[in-house]
Amino acid sequence: MLLEYKSSILIIDMGFRMPGEDMPGIDYIVPNINYLKDKKKNVVGIVFTHGHYDHIGAVPYLIEKIWHPKLEIFASPLTRGIIIRRQEDFPNQPPLNINEVKNGSKIKLGPFKIEFFRQNHNIPDNLGLFIETPVGNILHTSDFKFDPTPINDLPTDFNKLKTMANRKILLMLSDSTGAEEENHSLSEKTIEKNLEEIFEKATGRIIAATFASLINRVQQIIALSEKYGRKVIIEGYSMKTNVEICKVLGFIKSKKGTIIKAKDAHRYPDSKITILCTGAQGEGSAVLMRMATREHRFIRLKKGDNIILSSSVIPGNERTVQNLKDDILRQGCRVFHYKMMDIHAGGHAQKEELMEMIKIIKPTFFIPIHGQYSMLVSHAEIAKEAGIPEKNIVVAENGQIIDLTQKKISVEKSWVPSNYIMVDGLGIGDVGEIVLRDRQMLSEDGMFVIVVVVDKQTGKVKGSPDIISRGFVYLRESKELLKDTRKKVVEIIHHATDSGGAVNWSYIKDEMRNKIGQFFYTKTKRRPMILPVVIEV
Numbered sequence: 001m002l003l004e005y006k007s008s009i010l011i012i013d014m015g016f017r018m019p020g021e022d023m024p025g026i027d028y029i030v031p032n033i034n035y036l037k038d039k040k041k042n043v044v045g046i047v048f049t050h051g052h053y054d055h056i057g058a059v060p061y062l063i064e065k066i067w068h069p070k071l072e073i074f075a076s077p078l079t080r081g082i083i084i085r086r087q088e089d090f091p092n093q094p095p096l097n098i099n100e101v102k103n104g105s106k107i108k109l110g111p112f113k114i115e116f117f118r119q120n121h122n123i124p125d126n127l128g129l130f131i132e133t134p135v136g137n138i139l140h141t142s143d144f145k146f147d148p149t150p151i152n153d154l155p156t157d158f159n160k161l162k163t164m165a166n167r168k169i170l171l172m173l174s175d176s177t178g179a180e181e182e183n184h185s186l187s188e189k190t191i192e193k194n195l196e197e198i199f200e201k202a203t204g205r206i207i208a209a210t211f212a213s214l215i216n217r218v219q220q221i222i223a224l225s226e227k228y229g230r231k232v233i234i235e236g237y238s239m240k241t242n243v244e245i246c247k248v249l250g251f252i253k254s255k256k257g258t259i260i261k262a263k264d265a266h267r268y269p270d271s272k273i274t275i276l277c278t279g280a281q282g283e284g285s286a287v288l289m290r291m292a293t294r295e296h297r298f299i300r301l302k303k304g305d306n307i308i309l310s311s312s313v314i315p316g317n318e319r320t321v322q323n324l325k326d327d328i329l330r331q332g333c334r335v336f337h338y339k340m341m342d343i344h345a346g347g348h349a350q351k352e353e354l355m356e357m358i359k360i361i362k363p364t365f366f367i368p369i370h371g372q373y374s375m376l377v378s379h380a381e382i383a384k385e386a387g388i389p390e391k392n393i394v395v396a397e398n399g400q401i402i403d404l405t406q407k408k409i410s411v412e413k414s415w416v417p418s419n420y421i422m423v424d425g426l427g428i429g430d431v432g433e434i435v436l437r438d439r440q441m442l443s444e445d446g447m448f449v450i451v452v453v454v455d456k457q458t459g460k461v462k463g464s465p466d467i468i469s470r471g472f473v474y475l476r477e478s479k480e481l482l483k484d485t486r487k488k489v490v491e492i493i494h495h496a497t498d499s500g501g502a503v504n505w506s507y508i509k510d511e512m513r514n515k516i517g518q519f520f521y522t523k524t525k526r527r528p529m530i531l532p533v534v535i536e537v
């Protein structure tokens, strides 16, 4: 998100989103920041709210494009630790100088005066932003929930919220992720109680999969393991590094000897082992998936294991998670997931809390942020119910520009570029719509290559066209189809070269693609990708 006043731009968070199931091979999607292309020097600073990857994950992919030696960056100690540790995996990056801020810190970046305030979430050290601008005060909630009994953290400071409200808030930007959920989010304390039930009853190993950045859950599982005399093995690169950072900064506490290496697990009975790992979303390369598909180096799932999937399913990942669950169950393990018990519970305020937040802050204008479009709409409804007039509420999409004055909020007609920038391995943005469509096509109906050798002089096909196919039909069992295809290819070429004169090969290739494509569709109802190759001799 960018706040722009005259020629000064403040950046709030730089996150990524996970690709959907229809984006084969894509690792992440990062924001399009073309708008900033010639405005590098206008960027007065970046502030981060918290350490979740949807708020910091794009830093290594985007920072180079806006970095200059005077760029000022601010984050809480934990958020800073996570960003800096992650930068180490990208050695060609500029050195990031990130200043630490905490609850109550005040900074000034160009025309923006920012005051940070503590907000409860499911990662510690989360900060909301009170931003004084020449137009008026803006309150950014960050991701949040109201938690009267958090873990390793103080409860929500309602007095602080009320004091800020008294300073008059022109615009509130509030977290919408939980806006479709009724009632109140669960306290971290309640979640711990539910988790404890599993620990009480489990006789085999406990394997808990969660997001590496769900630090509170990680802490709860370590604490419960200690209470029930279990050793904890931490698996997964991001999980290991996050636990390291949090231990150094004091956000995760564990007794000496609790955390052991995977290779030492055999020294303890299964009832004394907890494995904490990544992969609750069914991510292909994550630890839990490798265990479930027996590809993990030392850990095999077995009967008696208790698998906890402690994260709600990201929209678009439902099928993958379902398959993962089935794979785990086939191996005789028990699965506990968030639908059965509240072992995940969002870190996000639900309807009741969102309503309460609006009523406390009493902003003149309101923009729901964070979450899918339907969540934004649902949050806008809540705001209306809370008494904010409809004309004062804007539901905006990525790329839209919102104008804010003391009197009015409105959306501009023009958009800034906001199409997905996809990250695949080392490439950022080089996989575009076309490459993605090719991948989808290949994954659906396979490919079909036709190689024809043509006599330059006569335009006649020499010999029989060669055919290579993958993922379309099994060639050995499709002799009839192949024979007909070869015949058609020869016909297309001879028809086009018959009249003599210059031969337009790109036209002929298009013809092959269209006509053979049509032919395959009538015969098989499939549309493989057809690649014609013509060699003139």
Ligand SMILES: [Zn+2]
Residues within 6 Å of the ligand: 050, 052, 121, 143, 347
């Ligand atoms: Zn978050």
